[in-house]
Amino acid sequence: MLAVVVPDARVLVILGYLPMLIIGAPFGWPPVDYAEVFTWALYARFAALVGGLLLAGAVLAWQRRTVGACVGCGRHHVDQGWTTPAAAARWGRWAAGIAAAIPFAYALTRFAWAAGIPLGISREFLTEMQDTGLVWAGFGLGAFATVGAILTLGLVQRWGERFPRWMPGLAGRRVPVKLAVVPATLVAVAVTAATLGLFSNPEFWQLTHGFSVTGAPMLLWPFWGVALGAATYAYHLRRRGACRRCGRG
Numbered sequence: 049m050l051a052v053v054v055p056d057a058r059v060l061v062i063l064g065y066l067p068m069l070i071i072g073a074p075f076g077w078p079p080v081d082y083a084e085v086f087t088w089a090l091y092a093r094f095a096a097l098v099g100g101l102l103l104a105g106a107v108l109a110w111q112r113r114t115v116g117a118c119v120g121c122g123r124h125h126v127d128q129g130w131t132t133p134a135a136a137a138r139w140g141r142w143a144a145g146i147a148a149a150i151p152f153a154y155a156l157t158r159f160a161w162a163a164g165i166p167l168g169i170s171r172e173f174l175t176e177m178q179d180t181g182l183v184w185a186g187f188g189l190g191a192f193a194t195v196g197a198i199l200t201l202g203l204v205q206r207w208g209e210r211f212p213r214w215m216p217g218l219a220g221r222r223v224p225v226k227l228a229v230v231p232a233t234l235v236a237v238a239v240t241a242a243t244l245g246l247f248s249n250p251e252f253w254q255l256t257h258g259f260s261v262t263g264a265p266m267l268l269w270p271f272w273g274v275a276l277g278a279a280t281y282a283y284h285l286r287r288r289g290a291c292r293r294c295g296r297g
Contacts, residue, residue, distance in 0.1 A: 054092075
């Protein structure tokens with residue numbers, strides 16, 4: 049409840065706009081009052097999300113202790129078939145593909161608007177967004193979604209396990225597991241929270257006109273959150289190695 053109900057869509061929206069807000073702050077763009085964006089209500093939503101995850105972690109540790117599993121890794125004496133690295137590689141590939149395709153489909157509509165193509169909206173509405181500059185805000189969100197889709201594919205690609213050659217100082221080194229798992233988990237939870245917040249808002253259905261080119265990618269967000277969470281867990285199962293606490297692995 050704390051992690052996916054309290055935060056609503058605003059947490060994901062801020063995460064999407066954050067790169068633009070940080071980069072554009074010295075140049076006065078976007079023309080917004082940052083005091084009205086970063087409010088105590090927003091901080092409370094982020095605190096609820098983090099607190100919910102911490103509470104879930106505490107419950108998970110308790111559950112592992114009660115069933116005699118390792119508190120650190122959750123392993124019993126024998127791994128279940130679907131949690132083995134080989135099995136996780138198979139179903140994790142499907143999960144990552146779905147989790148990457150949905151945000152990319154969302155990004156395509158925003159890129160089309162930035163290019164002057166009224167995909168799923170009226171020409172008048174597109175003109176209004178161009179006049180107010182909202183079309184470029186949408187482009188920024190599309191760019192953020194595209195980067196997220198590419199990073200999601202890294203959960204099943206070699207460069208998601210070892211830094212690529214073009215990264216000076218890091219090339220060839222192993223990617224820390226938590227460097228991928230922690231942010232991917234936060235995004236998965238934020239997407240799920242945003243989905244609940246949007247779908248329970250009557251204005252969302254009015255703006256997107258139900259099932260349309262504009263709203264269709266967002267109607268797929270429930271699958272995005274679940275698929276990203278599954279792909280992240282599969283990545284963790286493949287790369288966790290031997291447990292330092294129990295030695296299993």
